[in-house]
Amino acid sequence: MLTKRLIICLDVRNRKVTKGVKFAGNVDLGDPVQMAAQYYRDGVDELVFYDIMASAENRPIDIGMVRDVAREVFIPFSVGGGIRNLEDMREVLLAGAEKVSVNSLAVRNPGIIRDGARAFGNQCVVLGMDARRSADPKYPSGYEVVIQGGRTPVGKDAVAWAIEAEKIGAGEICLNSIDADGTKVGYDLELTRKVSEAVGIPVIASGGAGTPQHLMDVLTVGKADAALVASMVHYGTYTVGAIKSEMAKAGLPVRI
Template structure:
């Protein structure tokens, strides 16, 4: 049985780690290099770094910050935000990233998934999907530009397309749950995990040790990503893993 991964997420804006609720009301919570080192030392399995303003502000990801983070951690490191071409992916990988997270750019140009997978291998390509439940509760729509634009795309249709194009992982964020600490969106995660033949990373809403356990016990994801809980010191990665071990959920200690 594969071990379940615990992944702290650094949402970075203007060089600082920030966190909001439902993708708005962002507050500064720390320095990305210092936080990445802290989580590495706590036993994080991976770190995800998302430059959340890059696409909206139409600029490139902060290469210098990526390089600094890569020097301080020795675990897989995923970088996303403002990556619009294979050349951009190459720059990030050369700067120390192990994986590339693609979101808004691949909605506009899905072929980028296939091009990246062909050039660097599927294991390098993480497609990040931000989704929100439709008002009629009939399913979920995909959003881009940091949750600002509703693409009108159905989540399951888009996830299938990403998989067919060569995505190696799906990082799935519930915009409804994001920052609420009310728990992961289990229904949405299960729906995608059921059709995915690659790992699904759960994101958005984690608020307790029980939430981490639930997402794995209900077969909703292969990895759990959290931000607020770790940033505000409410839990450490080590505490989460010890709890999961007690629940007989396989983790790497």
């Protein structure tokens, strides 16, 4: 049986894993390659790296870091944040990443999804999407797409954008709830279920994880194929093994 994936997200800034803390800016948590290697040994199913400054500073992703990760980690990992064009995608994949994630670039230029899928295969192209609740009737799903960490609305309905991205070649969607992100009170189950039911490609739920129960909820009620966590494990509150054994106890198929 296909297992439900536990994915750890590492936000990287200047080659340090970092975590935004309200009112306190960012704190550095460690070296991305060492942290990735440790999570790999702990049995995580997949890793995601976001270069959180590359996009803002309009510079390429730290390819040296991608190469170093690929030498230590023999599970799939994706890289995003700062992909500017097809050449950037190629470089990231050739450095050993399994997938490339595009978010604001895909909003500005949806053709990058099609071009990436044609050049490297759909399975390499992940649509990263930030969404938040909206009462505006022009968003029939009740959720709108935003970029720049939720600061900028783009005028798209979240479910409609997911369907469009699948049609033009996205192989997977990493769906982040801006409302839930950082709250640790659980994923946005309604958002996740709406998007997951609307598309035929896998959906990774992101934003809001605080306990293993939250993962179970989003993987069952929310119909997600994978659940992404960050601070739950970065601060040592839970280990990969503890989360997975809770999932297994609850009857979810997991790779132990």
